[in-house]
Amino acid sequence: xxxxxxxxxxxxxxxxxxxxxxxxxxxxxxxxxxxxxxxxxxxxxxxxxxxxxxxxxxxxxxxxxxxxxxxxxxxxxxxxxxxxxxxxxxxxxxxxxxxxxxxxxxxxxxxxxxxxxxxxxxxxxxxxxxxxxxxxxxxxxxxxxxxxxxxxxxxxxxxxxxxxxxxxxxxxxxxxxxxxxxxxxxxxxxxxxxxxxxxxxxxxxxxxxxxxxxxxxxxxxxxxxxxxxxxxxxxxxxxxxxxxxxxxxxxxxxxxxxxxxxxxxxxxxxxxxxxxxxxxxxxxxxxxxxxxxxxxxxxxxxxxxxxxxxxxxxxxxxxxxxxxxxxxxxxxxxxxxxxxxxxxxxxxxxxxxxxxxxxxxxxxxxxxxxxxxxxxxxxxxxxxxxxxxxxxxxxxxxxxxxxxxxxxxxxxxxxxxxxxxxxxxxxxxxxxxxxxxxxxxxxxxxxxxxxxxxxxxxxxxxxxxxxxxxxxxxxxxxxxxxxxxxxxxxxxxxxxxxxxxxxxxxxxxxxxxxxxxxxxxxxxxxxxxxxxxxxxxxxxxxxxxxxxxxxxxxxxxxxxxxxxxxxxxxxxxxxxxxxxxxxxxx
Amino acid sequence: xxxxxxxxxxxxxxxxxxxxxxxxxxxxxxxxxxxxxxxxxxxxxxxxxxxxxxxxxxxxxxxxxxxxxxxxxxxxxxxxxxxxxxxxxxxxxxxxxxxxxxxxxxxxxxxxxxxxxxxxxxxxxxxxxxxxxxxxxxxxxxxxxxxxxxxxxxxxxxxxxxxxxxxxxxxxxxxxxxxxxxxxxxxxxxxxxxxxxxxxxxxxxxxxxxxxxxxxxxxxxxxxxxxxxxxxxxxxxxxxxxxxxxxxxxxxxxxxxxxxxxxxxxxxxxxxxxxxxxxxxxxxxxxxxxxxxxxxxxxxxxxxxxxxxxxxxxxxxxxxxxxxxx
Numbered sequence: 001x002x003x004x005x006x007x008x009x010x011x012x013x014x015x016x017x018x019x020x021x022x023x024x025x026x027x028x029x030x031x032x033x034x035x036x037x038x039x040x041x042x043x044x045x046x047x048x049x050x051x052x053x054x055x056x057x058x059x060x061x062x063x064x065x066x067x068x069x070x071x072x073x074x075x076x077x078x079x080x081x082x083x084x085x086x087x088x089x090x091x092x093x094x095x096x097x098x099x100x101x102x103x104x105x106x107x108x109x110x111x112x113x114x115x116x117x118x119x120x121x122x123x124x125x126x127x128x129x130x131x132x133x134x135x136x137x138x139x140x141x142x143x144x145x146x147x148x149x150x151x152x153x154x155x156x157x158x159x160x161x162x163x164x165x166x167x168x169x170x171x172x173x174x175x176x177x178x179x180x181x182x183x184x185x186x187x188x189x190x191x192x193x194x195x196x197x198x199x200x201x202x203x204x205x206x207x208x209x210x211x212x213x214x215x216x217x218x219x220x221x222x223x224x225x226x227x228x229x230x231x232x233x234x235x236x237x238x239x240x241x242x243x244x245x246x247x248x249x250x251x252x253x254x255x256x257x258x259x260x261x262x263x264x265x266x267x268x269x270x271x272x273x274x275x276x277x278x279x280x281x282x283x284x285x286x287x288x289x290x291x292x293x294x295x296x297x298x299x300x301x302x303x304x305x306x307x308x309x310x311x312x313x314x315x316x317x318x319x320x321x322x323x324x325x326x327x328x329x330x331x332x333x334x335x336x337x338x339x340x341x342x343x344x345x346x347x348x349x350x351x352x353x354x355x356x357x358x359x360x361x362x363x364x365x366x367x368x369x370x371x372x373x374x375x376x377x378x379x380x381x382x383x384x385x386x387x388x389x390x391x392x393x394x395x396x397x398x399x400x401x402x403x404x405x406x407x408x409x410x411x412x413x414x415x416x417x418x419x420x421x422x423x424x425x426x427x428x429x430x431x432x433x434x435x436x437x438x439x440x441x442x443x444x445x446x447x448x449x450x451x452x453x454x455x456x457x458x459x460x461x462x463x464x465x466x467x468x469x470x471x472x473x474x475x476x477x478x479x480x481x482x483x484x485x486x487x488x489x490x491x492x493x494x495x496x497x498x499x500x501x502x503x504x505x506x507x508x509x510x511x512x513x514x515x516x517x518x519x520x521x522x523x524x525x526x527x528x529x530x531x532x533x534x535x536x537x538x539x540x541x542x543x544x545x546x547x548x549x550x551x552x553x554x555x556x557x558x559x560x561x562x563x564x565x566x567x568x569x570x571x572x573x574x575x576x577x578x579x580x581x582x583x584x585x586x
Numbered sequence: 587x588x589x590x591x592x593x594x595x596x597x598x599x600x601x602x603x604x605x606x607x608x609x610x611x612x613x614x615x616x617x618x619x620x621x622x623x624x625x626x627x628x629x630x631x632x633x634x635x636x637x638x639x640x641x642x643x644x645x646x647x648x649x650x651x652x653x654x655x656x657x658x659x660x661x662x663x664x665x666x667x668x669x670x671x672x673x674x675x676x677x678x679x680x681x682x683x684x685x686x687x688x689x690x691x692x693x694x695x696x697x698x699x700x701x702x703x704x705x706x707x708x709x710x711x712x713x714x715x716x717x718x719x720x721x722x723x724x725x726x727x728x729x730x731x732x733x734x735x736x737x738x739x740x741x742x743x744x745x746x747x748x749x750x751x752x753x754x755x756x757x758x759x760x761x762x763x764x765x766x767x768x769x770x771x772x773x774x775x776x777x778x779x780x781x782x783x784x785x786x787x788x789x790x791x792x793x794x795x796x797x798x799x800x801x802x803x804x805x806x807x808x809x810x811x812x813x814x815x816x817x818x819x820x821x822x823x824x825x826x827x828x829x830x831x832x833x834x835x836x837x838x839x840x841x842x843x844x845x846x847x848x849x850x851x852x853x854x855x856x857x858x859x860x861x862x863x864x865x866x867x868x869x870x871x872x873x874x875x876x877x878x879x880x881x882x883x884x885x886x887x888x889x890x891x892x893x894x895x896x897x898x899x900x901x902x903x904x905x906x907x908x909x910x911x912x
Binding site: 243 | 640643644646647648651711713714715716719721722723724725726748751752753755756757767768771772773800802808809810811812814815816817818879880881882883884885886887888889890891892893895896897898899900
């Protein structure tokens with residue numbers, strides 16, 4: 001099957017070397033011929049071992065953050081965070097492009113599965129702290145404030161929005177009704193005034209003032225918007241209208257739609273390049289973070305298998321780059337040279353390593369004067385199901401490896417190096433694909449829940465059990481292809497967010513049934529969501545797990561053991577965990 | 587070139603027709619469904635048809651993985667009418683038709699235009715989207731029917747179609763025949779929503795309730811999930827209007843026919859519709875029951891359901907401009 005693969009990726013450096021090496025060997029002596037794939041590339045032709053830039057990648061369903069070299073595409077390390085990680089945000093300021101203006105101290109990563117924010121120390125390379133957000137919430141994405149002191153978060157699974165004080169964890173939560181409401185992607189203006197968030201059930205972008213933190217207005221956009229990205233100048237918000245194949249451009253001065261641009265099928269996210277006042281690429285820590293500008297935005301197109309390039313002066317599409325395949329998130333290197341398509345499908349591309357097929361990162365050359373402009377330079381299978389990646393210049397991470405820490409400055413007190421266990425308190429296994437009808441039944445004192453996952457939803461959509469029930473959750477992917485995009489290698493996921501995140505977090509490859517067993521000991525309404533990007537409506541693939549406490553009555557967003565859930569019982573100790581105190585008027 | 591394009595489209599549509607088998611061949615099963623108060627055979631595809639559809643989807647998947655097959659997405663009208671399948675200039679001339687190499691901008695086909703997107707191939711929208719928001723529907727309007735009239739007052743079938751293609755096709759199939767990729771996995775099978783002999787007897791209230799509350803809300807299959815925590819009421823009304831607009835629509839023989847379906851549905855006297863829903867007692871009672879334990883609601887907060895938010899070209903029933911068909 002793999003041998004018939006007709007796809008040739010333009011790998012700029014190595015392909016021609018491999019071929020000429022093989023030809024020379026064959027001419028010298030056939031008996032000594034070395035298979036082409038055993039040839040190393042010539043000296044000086046390989047990638048550098050020292051990478052000028054690093055890519056911090058949210059690993060999604062593997063619950064880790066990966067650090068990847070740019071441009072080598074070598075993975076340096078994985079750092080544990082939790083269950084299902086989503087958005088990366090460097091500490092410092094949100095000025096500049098989506099990479100921000102990092103100060104090199106911390107990087108934040110929100111965990112959608114556990115409802116937490118992980119704080120990593122960039123200099124030690126370890127997880128330093130976990131901020132546990134209040135329930136019910138369901139944090140989809142985070143965005144750093146302009147002053148670097150707060151993180152704004154979207155509560156996708158509750159229709160809420162949050163403002164979190166990073167230092168203390170104090171958190172203000174506000175409702176964004178009516179239901180159904182799903183705030184997902186978020187960005188903050190660079191002047192500190194507004195937060196913009198897409199809501200895929202409302203098909204609007206909500207505009208929030210940052211202080212006081214409240215909804216000012218909803219701007220109708222295209223169908224089921226996703227990416228909501230502010231450009232470095234802070235004058236425009238680029239909204240990816242997922243089901244309308246358009247980009248809605250919002251003017252931040254008038255808070256109204258300025259233009260709607262047809263871009264591509266299934267647009268999901270945008271990134272922009274960023275330049276300093278002198279017109280060069282912005283250099284964090286060297287250049288002033290004020291007055292940064294941008295020339296182009298790059299938008300990922302899931303259905304179209306492409307990235308489009310948009311001129312921000314003309315507000316029109318100027319180029320289109322094919323990608324392989326189904327780009328979800330999109331990332332740009334800190335020096336504007338490379339765009340990384342975070343592709344959600346690798347149909348037919350790589351060697352299988354199990355029943356879950358890898359997703360990939362594809363780096364294409366964005367330098368207009370380069371001979372390889374627009375070509376794929378590298379394509380790499382990656383762990384987990386990365387959700388987003390941000391890049392910084394490597395010089396921001398000091399070399400502490402040869403005793404420099406003795407000089408002081410690395411740490412100033414107790415520094416926890418956390419390795420939070422995930423998938424705790426549950427037993428997990430696969431069985432042959434079952435055909436039991438969907439629903440809940442009691443078998444030998446155990447609540448057996450039989451769920452089917454399809455593009456895009458779960459059956460049953462709502463499950464109710466009682467507090468204290470032993471639960472055996474059977475989940476089966478009944479897809480033969482991923483919805484309208486038809487990729488056959490579709491893996492589904494099933495995670496119950498929050499206190500059950502660690503216990504569920506199921507992978508649902510085709511052909512088998514996943515089973516998890518755990519005790520439902522914390523009451524509340526906890527949303528079930530898909531953790532593998534299965535298609536354009538992956539986000540809408542949701543269900544709900546209600547754990548009812550007979551003493552309190554049926555659970556809902558107002559009734560549940562939410563304070564207890566927030567302490568992530570049994571996982572972390574005091575000091576390692578900042579339990580975000582809920583406040584009014586942060 | 588125009589003829590060559592049309593030919594590809596016709597072949598593609600013909601192959602889609604083969605996938606669901608004979609449109610009129612339905613199984614003679616037990617009468618366990620109810621329509622108009624009578625017990626009737628359930629309108630679903632037969633076991634054999636389900637197996638054939640399943641095999642066709644599996645083959646498509648393998649073809650896709652191996653880089654062959656005429657349709658990148660397996661959904662022929664979608665690929666053909668959008669150009670999303672990245673057909674290069676050579677494919678338009680008919681050369682190497684049937685393979686990715688010739689048909690697409692992928693791979694080593696140096697002559698491929700690498701034009702990957704529909705907006706290069708179809709007319710660009712006239713609207714800049716600021717006042718006239720029709721640009722939001724133009725993409726889907728390029729590859730699927732746009733309806734000038736509605737059979738459900740206050741609901742727009744064109745808007746409903748967009749959500750049908752997103753949420754419903756996995757089970758109910760591209761043309762509502764109950765033969766989507768997941769249909770063969772479900773028992774009982776998803777309904778064939780075009781069957782006039784059945785659907786004409788189903789009231790709007792029944793259709794709305796089964797979509798919003800799921801099969802269990804009307805004592806039907808638990809395999810039909812509830813969509814009330816995904817879609818607003820107006821979205822559901824629009825889907826009902828789309829279903830009504832497709833009653834007894836046969837497999838299309840041409841692109842033109844695919845884009846201009848003719849429905850046989852006649853509005854049922856006294857039935858509720860989107861315009862009268864807010865004052866219809868039966869409708870209100872049914873929806874209150876469904877809403878009572880739905881997700882995403884927080885009593886006493888702003889997170890209650892049943893509201894309306896303008897967005898994505900969603901209009902209030904009174905503002906839906908599409909006229910009621912006579």
